Structure formats: structure tokens, C-alpha cells
Amino acid sequence: MSHIERIIGDPATITRREAIKGAVTVVISAILASGIGTFAISSIEKAKKYITTRIGGLYSQDAGMTLRVSHANPEVITLYETFLSPGAVAPAESELSHRLLHTVYGSDVEHHIAHLKEVSIEEAIEETDASYLGAAHAAE
Amino acid sequence: MSSICEDILANGVITITGECKGCDACVKQCPTGAITVNGLGTKHAIDPEKCVNCGRCLVACPFGRIQDVSMVEDVKAAIAAGKTVVVQPAPAVRVALAEAFGAEVGTNAEGKMFSALRELGFTVVYDTLFSADLTIMEEGYELLGRIFKSLGLPGYENAGVLPQFTSCCPGWVRYAELFHPEILPNLSTAKSPMMMLGALIKTYGAKNLGVNPADVYSVAIMPCTAKKFEASRPEFISSGYQDVDAVITTRELAEMIAEAGIDFASLPEGEVDKLLGTGSGAGVIFGATGGVMEAALRTAYAVVSGEELAVLEIDAVRGEGALREATITIPLNADLKAATGAESVDVKVAIVSGVENVEPVIEQINAGTCDYHFIEVMNCPGGCINGGGQPIEHSIF
Amino acid sequence: MSEMEITNPAAKQESGVEVKIFKHRVASRIMHGFVAVSFCTLLITGILLVAGVDFARGASAFLHCIMGFVLIAAPIVYIIGCYKNFARFMDTCTHYDKDDWGWVKAPMGGYLDPYLFRNQPPHYVPPQDKYNTGQKGAGICLILGCVVLGATGFLMWANTPEGIFGIINLELGAGMTWFLWRLHLVTAVCTAAVFAVHFFLGAIYPVTNVEFGTMFGNGIADYAYTKKKHGKWLNTLEVREEKEVQD
Numbered sequence: 139m140s141h142i143e144r145i146i147g148d149p150a151t152i153t154r155r156e157a158i159k160g161a162v163t164v165v166i167s168a169i170l171a172s173g174i175g176t177f178a179i180s181s182i183e184k185a186k187k188y189i190t191t192r193i194g195g196l197y198s199q200d201a202g203m204t205l206r207v208s209h210a211n212p213e214v215i216t217l218y219e220t221f222l223s224p225g226a227v228a229p230a231e232s233e234l235s236h237r238l239l240h241t242v243y244g245s246d247v248e249h250h251i252a253h254l255k256e257v258s259i260e261e262a263i264e265e266t267d268a269s270y271l272g273a274a275h276a277a278e
Numbered sequence: 279m280s281s282i283c284e285d286i287l288a289n290g291v292i293t294i295t296g297e298c299k300g301c302d303a304c305v306k307q308c309p310t311g312a313i314t315v316n317g318l319g320t321k322h323a324i325d326p327e328k329c330v331n332c333g334r335c336l337v338a339c340p341f342g343r344i345q346d347v348s349m350v351e352d353v354k355a356a357i358a359a360g361k362t363v364v365v366q367p368a369p370a371v372r373v374a375l376a377e378a379f380g381a382e383v384g385t386n387a388e389g390k391m392f393s394a395l396r397e398l399g400f401t402v403v404y405d406t407l408f409s410a411d412l413t414i415m416e417e418g419y420e421l422l423g424r425i426f427k428s429l430g431l432p433g434y435e436n437a438g439v440l441p442q443f444t445s446c447c448p449g450w451v452r453y454a455e456l457f458h459p460e461i462l463p464n465l466s467t468a469k470s471p472m473m474m475l476g477a478l479i480k481t482y483g484a485k486n487l488g489v490n491p492a493d494v495y496s497v498a499i500m501p502c503t504a505k506k507f508e509a510s511r512p513e514f515i516s517s518g519y520q521d522v523d524a525v526i527t528t529r530e531l532a533e534m535i536a537e538a539g540i541d542f543a544s545l546p547e548g549e550v551d552k553l554l555g556t557g558s559g560a561g562v563i564f565g566a567t568g569g570v571m572e573a574a575l576r577t578a579y580a581v582v583s584g585e586e587l588a589v590l591e592i593d594a595v596r597g598e599g600a601l602r603e604a605t606i607t608i609p610l611n612a613d614l615k616a617a618t619g620a621e622s623v624d625v626k627v628a629i630v631s632g633v634e635n636v637e638p639v640i641e642q643i644n645a646g647t648c649d650y651h652f653i654e655v656m657n658c659p660g661g662c663i664n665g666g667g668q669p670i671e672h673s674i675f
Numbered sequence: 676m677s678e679m680e681i682t683n684p685a686a687k688q689e690s691g692v693e694v695k696i697f698k699h700r701v702a703s704r705i706m707h708g709f710v711a712v713s714f715c716t717l718l719i720t721g722i723l724l725v726a727g728v729d730f731a732r733g734a735s736a737f738l739h740c741i742m743g744f745v746l747i748a749a750p751i752v753y754i755i756g757c758y759k760n761f762a763r764f765m766d767t768c769t770h771y772d773k774d775d776w777g778w779v780k781a782p783m784g785g786y787l788d789p790y791l792f793r794n795q796p797p798h799y800v801p802p803q804d805k806y807n808t809g810q811k812g813a814g815i816c817l818i819l820g821c822v823v824l825g826a827t828g829f830l831m832w833a834n835t836p837e838g839i840f841g842i843i844n845l846e847l848g849a850g851m852t853w854f855l856w857r858l859h860l861v862t863a864v865c866t867a868a869v870f871a872v873h874f875f876l877g878a879i880y881p882v883t884n885v886e887f888g889t890m891f892g893n894g895i896a897d898y899a900y901t902k903k904k905h906g907k908w909l910n911t912l913e914v915r916e917e918k919e920v921q922d
Contacts, residue, residue, distance in 0.1 A: 139922045146685050146912040147697035148805075152759045152766075159769055160762025164754060167822045174826040174858075178851050181674045185848025188671040189660035190598065191384035193566040195373030196663065197596075199386050200559030206590050207576045208411035208418075213556040217412070221482045229415040230423070230468070238477040238516050239416050240467040241445075244455045247513050259481060259518040297727060300736065302835040303852050318835060319724060319736025340853035672850030 283510035290326035304335030333503035333666015370565030378532030389547025407557020409475035448508035449657030476521035501665035527667025567661035584611035709749035774801035802906035820866030
């Protein structure tokens, strides 16, 4: 005995409508994926814009000020004339300005700490006063 | 020294919490490779031996899983204890603080910031702008000394070597110490503005305020997490005390203001205290990449030529490029003309934005081919305004 | 469920004729196999990564990336190689008529009957195409979900320090990284929910789990099941092969 085996399935050809819908799906997927990609990549520049904006905030404050150079700052001048180098504006010169305003790096640090502990701030002030005011007295 | 400072010196300022998702955003920001990577997607940790505490990873973390050590409780305790709490806000703080209260990016809230600090109970409000100016004087004269030495002028034999690097940025200073000790002689010996003002507050400041420096608690508001490490360093005791007792970031200040229930937007425009509070525009621009350079050139020009720059904006050093260079011709004053026999001096400068970009410059120095006089290095791209302590700005639209 | 009268002579059962319904061709089954294995691996590794489990994190993440590539590559190869099948699938999935409304009204093709309408007569469900309304909707959701998962996933992979094997390397900002991770997670949860229903009905639910054998077996569907569930489709089929076989 034998019988017929019939295999049935989807038609071998596709209609125009089916072909178009397949293409539309591919296009929509491509647009979706590249949309996300473009959005992500376009944000790279935007993400750093706040840096420029904050810098702009500083530059515009500077532009609006009347005092715009460090050496004309009246409080800085007073500090030098009354404390760091009495009677003069002498940056990076006196014992006191070296002690309070300068430092050392790396392997020199330990030695520097020992020096700071050995010489008290009062001694540094006295030494500076003596060298500047003393020199001023001598000039008189 | 407080226990927090000791902890910072031993373990660093920045830690990655256990809930790290392993997205690797921080790894790409780290200039020193201090963030350990064990393969794709693995949780990260920071090696304190390599970390410069800059907090770039913290700002870059999309999920807020990186933290910095906080000194806020110590500050609150000092205020509550009735100490003379002296505060100094950095230049970059004023253009970022308002962001935390919903203002547009870049809004300048200097006056409101001073008012907020007083409302929070700080006794004396000084300004790091003042010591930025002081830094320009000290660092600028140091630079001129180095240049005059190279020109063979008498009296400058003890000056240092060229080129001179800026030393305001604690991330950069630590980077140099850890990875390039050979160029430490090139680093300006001038302290950073924060440390200069810290040393002055407990000496000159205390004397003029009529208080005992032992009762002074010195706080710095910084856009920077590395400043916490800098303030903790054991050598900053030149006033006889720890020069700066605590550093809090712009973010932490914003939190303190919010916590105290202060309506920031409606605060009056406050004033800074005199003596150590006045700053110039040159100090303001310290917060931007190229700003220290521009400020230094304004003063160097005036000192060397005897006259002020006609146009103070030096566009040649502005911008945001990672490594920029410029040559500024400065005419010599009569004395220098006589001493050198030249009409002018060409000052060649470079600006590094993002500390990893300093590598080619250091290679040049080590090869002996570097002809720059002055190099500004800022650890964070864009300068302090983009520091690790600033309000975090993650908008994408 | 209500059966439809079979008017298609090719699909009619006659004495002495054994009708076999060829539902999924071999290329479709291979592609589906790749997608299924990669999706399940992605789901498991994804859950491990999101849960923050420290065990074999690097391996999980690497496997997640590789399987993500398989999940996207397999359908692309299939679309190129078997465009006709893909196009017909998409036409079926995007075609809706009153019978779909009837399916929804049933409600939900009668799938809720055993749970919500126990001891009541079954609801009327109109005859369905090769895929019923739920399957069509799931197909669209899974395709769009995987497109979004793929796009966000590859961006996240490219955003790592080495990038995608050092070939594509991006440096996206923190905000964008956050956004991509969230979008990936939300899409993954939605897609996984659809997948869970798809897996339950196809492989576990006793009434419909014969579909599992069809998809992962020889592609031949059960006649009675198809006549009952997909009568509309049965009426569109053509004879592909007819041969005499010995009993």
C-alpha cells in the first residue's frame, strides 16, 4: 500500500506589498539605530559646551572690572609694604615671603618640614623686619 | 592635624564605591592610569599610589558611584565651636555655584556666594582672588629671575632653571612628583593661591583681626578635590599651624547652603572682607585654562617694559586646546635695554589643558630641545572651572 | 477557539493523502536558533551584570558583547539571504483586520480563559493568519526592541577604553553614557517581558507548546493544531511537493 504525501507551504513568490513591507521594516530599523547613534555621537561636542560657558563667565567678570592687573591690587601692595618686605614691594625676595609663599617638592619636603619646625614664624618675621627696616634705617 | 587629613594622605581623596557598574567612563578620564581595569565590565578601584586626586573620574561617572572624602562635618563643628572661621572661595567657584540652584551654566554669583558664606556662619570672608594676584607677583618675579639669569644679567645667579612650570594646580604638582621627579626643579616654588592665603590668614590676617592664630579655623572653598590632599600635606605649616584646616568643594558648599535652608536665588549681593579679599580681573581668570598665563603676562609686561599692556585680553593664550603655545614680545625698559643691549624680549609660553598632555613638553625638556620660558599646566581640561569639585553637568540635549 | 472552513483545495484532508504543513524553512529555523541562544545568554549575563554579581564579571561582559553581535548579525544575514521570507513575515506582522480586533476582544485570543473565566464557555476567537494577533505584536516588539538594544549596546561597547576590538572607539559624555545605559535597561526589561510570554506559550503552555517542536524540529506543523489556530493561513498555502510513499 502507498499513499500520497503532500507538503504544503507558503507560496514560493512574494507579492509587491510584501516586498515593500520588508523594505520598510529594514529602513525603519536602520533609521532607529542610526538615529540613536547620531544622537549619541552628536552629544560629544554638546557635553563639553558647559566648559566654554563657565570660562565665558570668568572672562566677562574680568572684562567688567576696573582692577585687572595683579601688580595694581592695593591690598597686595599693602601686604608687601607692611608685612612681607616692610617698606618695599619686593616679591619673591624676603625671608618671610619665601617661608609663607613658597614651598619645595618631592624629596626636599622632609628637610623643609624640619626647617619650618626649627625656625618659628616669629623669628622669620623678625628677620625680615630687621633686613628691610634695618636697611631703611641705615639708609637714613 | 585632623584624622581626615591623615586618612587622605594615606588613602587619597577619591574612592569608587562597591556599586560600580564597570562602564569604564572613569578609566578614560584618568590621566595616570590609577583606575584598575581587569577586563570589560569589571568593577573598578583606585590605586592611591598613582592617583593625583583630581576627581575627573568622579565628575565623569554617569552613575554618581565615585566619592571624595568630605571635611564638611569638621567645618560645621568649627563654626559651632565659635572659632574664628575664615573662608576663601576660589575663582572658579563663583561661576559654577549657582548651577547647583538651577541657574544657567556660567552664571556669575560672586555676591550671592559671599552672602551665603556669611549666612552659613563663616566669621571672615576673604577671597582666593587676592592670593591669585599674590601668586602672580611671586611666581611672575620668580619667572623674570629665571629669564634674566638666562640672559646673563648679574644678580640672578641663584635663580632656577627654564622653563618654569606653574604650580597652582595640586593635581599637576602631584603628577610631576609621582611620574616626573626630574622636572621638579622646573616647577615654580610659589605655593598655590589657596596655600598662600592659608599661610597669610594665620599670620598677617590674625594679627590684623586681633585674634590668636590658634583660634583661627581656615577653610577653602575649591572647585577641586586635589586641594583636599594639598591642604593635608605635612609641609604646609609655615604659619606655625596647619595653614588650611579644611577644604570643601563647590558641590559641598551647595549642599551646605541647601541643607541650611538658604534660598540662594534671593540672597543679596554681599561684599568680601578687606585686607585679604580684594582681587583683580587677572585673579578671576585663574579659573580658566590659560588664565594664569594671561595674568602672569599682564604683570610681566608691565614690569619688564615699564608700561601697561594697551589691550589686556591676550587672545593668543585663550582657547581650549589641549596644548597651546604663543610667543609674546615684550619691549624692555631703559634699565634692561642698557643691561642686555636688546630692544625687546620674546617670551615663549605654552598652556597645557589636561595634565596628560604635558608629556610631549616633558619629553622636549628631557631631550634638551624645549625653548619655552613659561608653561601653565592644569590637570583638568578647561582649567579649574571643570574641576573635580564642581557641580556635575551631565545634560545631553 | 473556532475552526474555519478550509476552502483551499491544497490544504483539504482527503483519504489516501497525508497533508504536511511546512511552517518554518530551514534558514528561518537556523536564524531563530541563533537568536534564541544569543537572546537567552544575553538575558542571563545581562541580569548578572545589572545585579552587580562579582563572579566572572569580565567573562560575562565579554560574552554579553559577543552574543549581542550574534543577536544582530543573524537576522541581518537572514534578511539578505532570505529576503522573501523576511518580507512575508513582516507583511503578516503588520497586517491587522477585524479578526485581530476579535482576537483582542476574546479577550487576548482566549489565552486568559483558564485563568480569569474558569468554568465558563470558551470565548469566540476569529480565525488567524500564520501568526495570531499576539504573535504579530510580539514579533514587532522583539524586532524593534533588539534594534534599540543593539544600537545602545554597541555604543556602550564602543565607549569602553579599547572600544570594539580597537576598531570603533567613541568617547561619549557621562550624560550620554547614563542615557544609553538607562535606555538599554528599560528596553531590555520590556523586550524580556515580551520574550517571556513568547517562551511560555511556545515552549511550556500545554495547549500551544507543539510550536516548540515545529520551530526547533523539522519545521512541520501539526495539521489539527494549525487548522484550529491558523485557519486563515491554511487557506493561503500552496502545494510545494507531492510524492507517493510506501506505508
